[in-house]
Amino acid sequence: MRVTAERDRCVGSGQCALLSPEVFDQDDDGLVVVLREEPAEELRGEVFQAADLCPARSIRVHG
Amino acid sequence: MTADILPRRPRPASVTGTDVTGIGAADTVRKAAMTQSADTAPETGAPLPQFPMRRTCPFSEPREYAEMRADHPVSRAALKVNGKPTWLVTRHEHVRQVLGDSRVSSNLKLPGYPHQFHIPEEMLAQVRLMMLNLDPPEHSAQRRMLIPEFTARRVKEMRPRIQQIVDEHVDAMLAAGGPVDLVTALALPVPSLVICELLGVPYEDHARFEEWSAAMMNHDLSPAEYGAAVQALDMYLDKLVTLKENEPGDDLISRFLEKNRTERIADHVDVVTMARLMLVGGHETTANMIALGVLALLRHPGQMAELQADPTLLPGAVEELLRVFSISDSGTARVAVEDIEVGGVTIRAGEGILALNNAADHDESVFPDPDTLDIRRKEARSHLAFGYGIHQCIGANLARAELEAVYGTLLRRIPGLRLAAAPEELRFKDDAMVYGVYELPVTW
Ligand code: HEM
Numbered sequence: 001m002r003v004t005a006e007r008d009r010c011v012g013s014g015q016c017a018l019l020s021p022e023v024f025d026q027d028d029d030g031l032v033v034v035l036r037e038e039p040a041e042e043l044r045g046e047v048f049q050a051a052d053l054c055p056a057r058s059i060r061v062h063g
Numbered sequence: 064m065t066a067d068i069l070p071r072r073p074r075p076a077s078v079t080g081t082d083v084t085g086i087g088a089a090d091t092v093r094k095a096a097m098t099q100s101a102d103t104a105p106e107t108g109a110p111l112p113q114f115p116m117r118r119t120c121p122f123s124e125p126r127e128y129a130e131m132r133a134d135h136p137v138s139r140a141a142l143k144v145n146g147k148p149t150w151l152v153t154r155h156e157h158v159r160q161v162l163g164d165s166r167v168s169s170n171l172k173l174p175g176y177p178h179q180f181h182i183p184e185e186m187l188a189q190v191r192l193m194m195l196n197l198d199p200p201e202h203s204a205q206r207r208m209l210i211p212e213f214t215a216r217r218v219k220e221m222r223p224r225i226q227q228i229v230d231e232h233v234d235a236m237l238a239a240g241g242p243v244d245l246v247t248a249l250a251l252p253v254p255s256l257v258i259c260e261l262l263g264v265p266y267e268d269h270a271r272f273e274e275w276s277a278a279m280m281n282h283d284l285s286p287a288e289y290g291a292a293v294q295a296l297d298m299y300l301d302k303l304v305t306l307k308e309n310e311p312g313d314d315l316i317s318r319f320l321e322k323n324r325t326e327r328i329a330d331h332v333d334v335v336t337m338a339r340l341m342l343v344g345g346h347e348t349t350a351n352m353i354a355l356g357v358l359a360l361l362r363h364p365g366q367m368a369e370l371q372a373d374p375t376l377l378p379g380a381v382e383e384l385l386r387v388f389s390i391s392d393s394g395t396a397r398v399a400v401e402d403i404e405v406g407g408v409t410i411r412a413g414e415g416i417l418a419l420n421n422a423a424d425h426d427e428s429v430f431p432d433p434d435t436l437d438i439r440r441k442e443a444r445s446h447l448a449f450g451y452g453i454h455q456c457i458g459a460n461l462a463r464a465e466l467e468a469v470y471g472t473l474l475r476r477i478p479g480l481r482l483a484a485a486p487e488e489l490r491f492k493d494d495a496m497v498y499g500v501y502e503l504p505v506t507w
Contacts, residue, residue, distance in 0.1 A: 011453050012210030014218075014460055019444075030210035053444060055455035057163060 001044060002062040005032045009058035016050040016059060023047055024059075032058060111148060114140040114417065115179070115393060118498065121491050122359060122387055123434045128153055128422040137408040142177060142415075149177035149415040150408075153422035155429045155447065157406050158395070161418045162452035167397040169196045169454060176398045177415030179496060191332055193340040195454060202453065204328045205337065209457060212261070212315045218460040221260070222468070228256045229468045233476050241506030242483035246354050249469065250503070251277045254349035257465055258342055263314025264303060272299065280347045282492075282501065300338045304331060315341070345458045348391060351492070351499030352462070353469050356384040358489070358503055359436055360470065361482050366438050371474045380438035381466045386446035387436050390498040392421035395450050420447040479507040 003023060005016075010031045016024035017032075023039045023046075024032060039047060051059040116125035131138060136154045141147065152161050161167060170176065172187055194205045211217065232249050239248075255273045258264075264272050278284060278292030304316060308331075311317035316338055323329050329337070360367040360380075370376050395418045399410045410416060424446045425433040437443075449456035456462070473480055483504040492499040 011206060011455060012214065012457070013455050014213070014215040017215045018460070026214045026216065028211065029207070030212075030214045049444075055163075055451050056453060 001041065001047065002038055003034050003047060004037070004060045004062070005034050006058040006060075007031050007033075009056045011056045013055050015053045015055070019050045019053065020046040024050060111139055111141040113143050114149065114151065115143065117493050118491070120434075121355070121489075121500070122362075122436060124389075124392075124421045124425045128419065128425060129427075132422060132426060137406045137410075142179060144179055144181055147177070147415070149417055150405075150410055151422075152405060152416060152418045153426075154406065155423040155426040155445075158418040158420060158423035158447055159451050161397060161403075161405060161416055162395055162447075162450060162454070164403055164452075165199070166399060166401040166403050167416060168198050168400045169202075169397060170198055171196050171396075173398045173400075173413075175413040175415050177396050177417055179393060179396075191336045193336055193343075195340060195344065199453065201328075204326070205333075206453070206457065208319055208322050208326065208328070209315070209337075212318070213457050213459075213461060215460055218464050221257075221461065222464055224260055225253075225257055225464055225468045226472070228253055228260075229472045230476075233472055237477070242504050243506070245357060245503040245505045246350070246501070247277075249473075250350040250353035250357075251280075251346075253353065253469060254346050254465060255342075257349075257461070258345050261315050261345075261461075262303065262338055262341060263307065263312045263316055265306075268299070272296075275299065276342055276346050280350070282495075296342075297335075297339070300335050300342075304334045304338060341458075344456070345462070347497050347499070349462050349465055351390050351497055352385065352388065352466055354500050354503045355388050355390065355498070356381075356466060356470055357473060357480075357505070358482075358500060359384055359387065360474075361480065361505075362486065363436055366436065367474070370438060370470075371478060374471055374475075376438055377467050377471050378463070379440070379443060380470065381463055382443035382446060383436060383438050383440050384466070385448040386424045386430065386440075386443050388498060389421035389424045389446065389448040391448065391450075391496070392419055392498065393417045394496065395420055395447075395454075420450065423447045477507045480505055481507065 005024070012026065012030040014026055014030070017026050020043060023034065023036050023043060025035050027033050047061055051061050112127060116127045118125050131151065132153045137150060137152050137157060139148050140151050142149055152158050170192065171178065172190070172192070194202060194209075197205065232252055236243055236248050252273055255276045256269060259269050259272055275292045275296040278289065279296065281289075284292070307314070307316045307320055311321065316334065319334060319337065323334070360370065370380055397416045397418060399412050399414050399416060401412050403410050424430065427433050429445055430440070430442060449459040483506040489503070490501045492501065
């Protein structure tokens with residue numbers, strides 16, 4: 001699984017950082033940063049939930 | 064939530080004439096010119112259903128929604144205020160689609176925008192749009208400046224102060240002894256003081272700020288008293304911004320002004336309007352959720368006991384309460400700026416859309432048995448009570464922190480809390496844009 005996020009689309013809801021703090025964070029501007037681009041398989045559930053709940057649809061999960 | 068900036072009952076224009084940012088409503092409701100196709104359904108020729116529709120049970124959605132979701136999930140209704148047609152979108156999938164579509168606008172000045180209160184044309188023309196009603200790129204520019212104020216980390220840092228505010232008010236309740244009205248004792252002051260904290264309102268002004276902001280949602284005031292409160296608050300916010308321009312502090316307004324020195328996206332009035340939006344967006348909404356949430360827990364004693372025994376269930380319970388009430392149901396109002404297709408229906412450019420989040424949050428395909436409150440519901444977080452898309456509530460995590468602090472503290476410190484009125488005596492805000500309960504007498 002590979003995770004990418006488009007900062008340009010991000011609206012800073014912070015849902016991803018709350019749902020999957022090992023994979024996502026918010027930088028000083030409050031925008032998404034991906035901490036682990038290839039997270040462990042056991043995080044798949046929370047990563048998918050973060051992608052699904054992202055109000056700006058800025059998170060993509062590949063594979 | 065858009066229309067949450069509007070008063071909940073018509074008020075004489077003379078009183079609120081100065082209330083430019085608040086769009087204080089209305090003299091008499093002028094019946095808008097309607098075309099034949101506007102008040103009948105083209106398919107059947109039957110008269111359009113009226114919007115808003117009433118919640119018959121405070122813990123559920125209006126009865127009509129389930130039928131719409133099943134049979135005509137994207138359909139038209141006539142707005143009660145002016146008879147104009149609007150689209151109602153009721154399925155979770157479609158509400159997300161509409162709110163995520165860049166071909167819809169939040170601009171309440173566009174013809175076709177589904178207003179739920181009458182606003183005189185002249186007043187509408189003068190209104191300075193709040194971020195809530197701006198489209199990109201203006202919306203993005205303002206929102207970007209505010210996002211750092213509401214990050215998960217920043218909200219975490221605010222929690223101890225929120226807890227302190229809640230504890231002080233619970234202390235006062237305990238000292239006074241029951242019965243008390245939970246709305247005035249806790250639900251209104253807590254979010255008001257949190258916004259004081261956020262905006263950097265000096266301590267000595269807190270009491271006045273609280274008084275005016277409570278007056279703005281007091282439905283028992285005369286129009287004159289209401290108008291006076293709106294005006295006093297506007298003048299105060301204006302002075303507050305001037306104060307921060309001259310003496311910056313450690314607060315949202317000062318940081319906004321600082322960034323604005325390089326970004327140059329806002330003038331003085333824009334900053335005052337932004338400050339007002341924080342109050343408009345964050346006060347009554349959170350206050351209503353506090354009171355309704357406590358009521359729901361009191362009416363579900365089994366789940367209340369579970370929550371008392373295991374506070375780790377609290378965050379999930381907050382999501383479920385937000386879902387069940389979806390208090391700002393029709394706040395997610397839009398107008399199409401291009402033709403869009405939703406659920407096989409074409410919505411034409413210029414037509415109004417209400418993406419009903421309460422209907423979405425009772426969509427049985429996402430939330431099985433949607434009318435049942437279940438604090439352990441695993442999909443509760445998928446609710447759209449904070450909206451979706453670029454305007455999704457910027458204060459959502461702050462609101463969650465406030466609700467957790469209030470519910471958690473009451474359960475811990477007043478375990479014997481109970482209703483001090485017969486449930487059927489409670490008056491609900493059926494006529495308001497933001498759903499709530501007027502008073503909640505409790506004792507212990
Ligand atoms: C339970 C409490 C709350 C509820 C149910 C709620 C609901 C909403 C909804 C549905 C929207 C989206 C409106 C739209 O799409 O047109 C929204 C936007 C907004 N809310 Fe909240 N809200 C709450 C608390 C707060 C708080 C505490 C604040 C700030 C202190 C706040 C500030 C805002 C702002 C500034 C916007 C506009 C965001 C934008 O346009 O980008 N809200 N809220």
